[in-house]
Amino acid sequence: MNETIERILAHRTVRDFENRPLSPGQIETIVRSAQAASTSSFVQAYSIIGVTDPEKKRELSKISRNQAFVADNGHFFVFCADLHRHAVIGEMEGKDVTASLESTEKFMVGVIDAALAAQNAALAAEAMGLGICYVGGLRNDLEKVRDLLKIPDKVLPLFGLAVGYPTCINDQKPRLPLEHVYHENEYQQDEAVYKVQLEQYNQEIADYYVARTGGERSDTWTSQMANMLAQPQRMYMHDFVERQGMNKH
Amino acid sequence: MNETIERILAHRTVRDFENRPLSPGQIETIVRSAQAASTSSFVQAYSIIGVTDPEKKRELSKISRNQAFVADNGHFFVFCADLHRHAVIGEMEGKDVTASLESTEKFMVGVIDAALAAQNAALAAEAMGLGICYVGGLRNDLEKVRDLLKIPDKVLPLFGLAVGYPTCINDQKPRLPLEHVYHENEYQQDEAVYKVQLEQYNQEIADYYVARTGGERSDTWTSQMANMLAQPQRMYMHDFVERQGMNKH
Numbered sequence: 001m002n003e004t005i006e007r008i009l010a011h012r013t014v015r016d017f018e019n020r021p022l023s024p025g026q027i028e029t030i031v032r033s034a035q036a037a038s039t040s041s042f043v044q045a046y047s048i049i050g051v052t053d054p055e056k057k058r059e060l061s062k063i064s065r066n067q068a069f070v071a072d073n074g075h076f077f078v079f080c081a082d083l084h085r086h087a088v089i090g091e092m093e094g095k096d097v098t099a100s101l102e103s104t105e106k107f108m109v110g111v112i113d114a115a116l117a118a119q120n121a122a123l124a125a126e127a128m129g130l131g132i133c134y135v136g137g138l139r140n141d142l143e144k145v146r147d148l149l150k151i152p153d154k155v156l157p158l159f160g161l162a163v164g165y166p167t168c169i170n171d172q173k174p175r176l177p178l179e180h181v182y183h184e185n186e187y188q189q190d191e192a193v194y195k196v197q198l199e200q201y202n203q204e205i206a207d208y209y210v211a212r213t214g215g216e217r218s219d220t221w222t223s224q225m226a227n228m229l230a231q232p233q234r235m236y237m238h239d240f241v242e243r244q245g246m247n248k249h
Numbered sequence: 250m251n252e253t254i255e256r257i258l259a260h261r262t263v264r265d266f267e268n269r270p271l272s273p274g275q276i277e278t279i280v281r282s283a284q285a286a287s288t289s290s291f292v293q294a295y296s297i298i299g300v301t302d303p304e305k306k307r308e309l310s311k312i313s314r315n316q317a318f319v320a321d322n323g324h325f326f327v328f329c330a331d332l333h334r335h336a337v338i339g340e341m342e343g344k345d346v347t348a349s350l351e352s353t354e355k356f357m358v359g360v361i362d363a364a365l366a367a368q369n370a371a372l373a374a375e376a377m378g379l380g381i382c383y384v385g386g387l388r389n390d391l392e393k394v395r396d397l398l399k400i401p402d403k404v405l406p407l408f409g410l411a412v413g414y415p416t417c418i419n420d421q422k423p424r425l426p427l428e429h430v431y432h433e434n435e436y437q438q439d440e441a442v443y444k445v446q447l448e449q450y451n452q453e454i455a456d457y458y459v460a461r462t463g464g465e466r467s468d469t470w471t472s473q474m475a476n477m478l479a480q481p482q483r484m485y486m487h488d489f490v491e492r493q494g495m496n497k498h
Contacts, residue, residue, distance in 0.1 A: 002252070002376050002377075003251070003253060003374070003376075004252060004253045004256050004372060004375075004376035005278060005282060005373050005376050005377070007253050008282045008285050008286075008369050008372065008373055008376075009282060009283045009285050011286070011287070013287065017462070022401075028427065028450065029254060030361050031427055031430070031431045032258060032427065033254060033257045033258060034430075035424040035427065035430060036257050036258050036259075036260045036424070037260070037368060037423070038260070038371070038381075038383045039261065040383070040385045040408075041477065042422065042470075042473070042474075043474065043477075044424065044430070046430070047430055047431075047432060047436070048430060048431050048432070049301060049431075049432045049433070049434070049436060050431060050432070050433050050434070051433075051434055052433060052434060053434045056434060071306065085447075086474055086478055088443060088444065089447065089448070089471045089474050089475050089478075090321070090475055090478065090479075092444065092447070092471055093471055093472055093474075093475030093476075094475075095476070095478070095479040096479060097475060097477040097478035097479055099481040099484070100477075100478040100479070100480075100481045100482070101358060101478065103481060103482075103483070103484055103486065103487065104486040104487040104490055104496065105388065105482060105483040105484070105486040105487075106478075107471075108360060108388075108407070108486070109385070111357060111360045111361060111364070112364045112407060112408065113359060115360070115361045115364030115365050115368070115460070116364050116367070116368045118365070119286060119364070119365045119368035119369060120368060120372075123253060123257065123369075123372065124253070124254050124257055126253075127251050127252075127253035127257075128251075128254070132287075133287075134287045136289045136290065136358070136445075139354065139357075144429050146458075148436040149434070149435050150436050150438060151434055151436045152436060152438075155436065156420070158357070158361065158465070159289075159361065161472070164294050173291065175284040175285070175293065176284070176293050178277065178280055178281065178284065180334075181280070181283075181284060181293070181295070181296055182280045182296070182297050182299060183296060183297070183298045183299070184298070184300075184301060185298070185299070185300055185301060185302045185305060186298070186399040187296070187298060187396050187398055187399050187400045187401060187404065189399060189401075191337065194334075194337060195337070195341065198334075198337070198338065198341070208308075221291075222338045222341055222342055223342055224291070225291075225292065225335055225338050225342075226338050226339055226341070226342035226343075226344040226346060227342075227344070228292075229291065229335055229338075229339065229344070229346035229349040229350065229355075230339075230344040230345060230346055230349070231349075232348040232352060233349070233352075233354060234350045234352070234354040235352055235354070235498070236349070237352065237353040237354040237357070238352065238353035238354075238496070238497075238498050242351055247299050247353065247459045247496070248487075249484070249487050
């Protein structure tokens, strides 16, 4: 097994960082790594905003339900799906690109491009001995994020990536059984098999929580998921994305 | 610079593979690497379908505008945003999760989760000396992909990932200038600066094509993008995603 794969498999989320900023060289390597990812038809439909202003970081932390590490870290990146650049290009080249840019297809392209870039950034950071945590909590209030970072039309902030020197290392959470996530030649149709796999995984997750909390917590994965999903979250998103000029038709 | 970062920065797309299948061990390492990626609130909202059936691979190749490497490779993975599992969980746990699963927010979560997993898979493959190419061309006809791979409601195939032993190595395409993609504290507002950056990049891309084609091709990036985007593609996507029970509200 080589270093890269070992690193990928050893990933743990870090939510506690030293008060020590990344160097410009580290930031550049992370961004260049993000840019090296594949991009759909060469569109490069994403942007990255590095946030260093302490006031802005505090605001982003508040939006993310007061998670301290959103303000306190080595560097904070915001990954955005970005079709604004292509709107400018349409003007430059005198072509009408509106229908394309407003389509669900191109919205998906922007989200996928941004996520591929982000995962390269995350791995590059980890390869430098840094820890990372994705921050979906920014989506609690994208209107505020947009105003704070002066984000134009046809750009959608998707998530943050907090990076820094870890002060403690978390356990690795067990993932779904491989055969539950990976299917061959067709999607696994047998609901009974599917449910047995989920029950086995539930036992594994319950054991994990018991061991980690000294018995205080023993919830299963399916109960965790069902409780979370029974309360719809961020239901403003559909309209907000449309107002940003994306995912319209 | 360490091995992982060197590998990330050295990424090149490979579209020509030896006729030599990946071993079960290689496939397992790639899928486990995908699973090790971060996932939003632990939802693990994706599935991966490995396609080995030669007839199905030929069909997928046709859908992707007859790109030969979609049929001829070491292994072909299809990455899907997957909320079907969570619909089953809602039933198991007696909770109504419909509004959540149909939301644009959870659609985005599925797309992001699948893309993060895919990029880990791509890097793991490259770390084993294999080449990769993402195949967005599957989105030319997702209805056919869905029927071919027996994909249920609330699952959306996003792209393929062809993996295999490379027979030739492509050049690396220059990326947008770092300062065009990476902004600090706020989105770059100065359209004039923005356009100068694009013009500089245009020159770089034109030079790249001239060098690569012995002068036969010298198009700029902005002309390439504008021509592509002036012809809206895959405009069925909005309705198709809704019919799959996602991105509805």
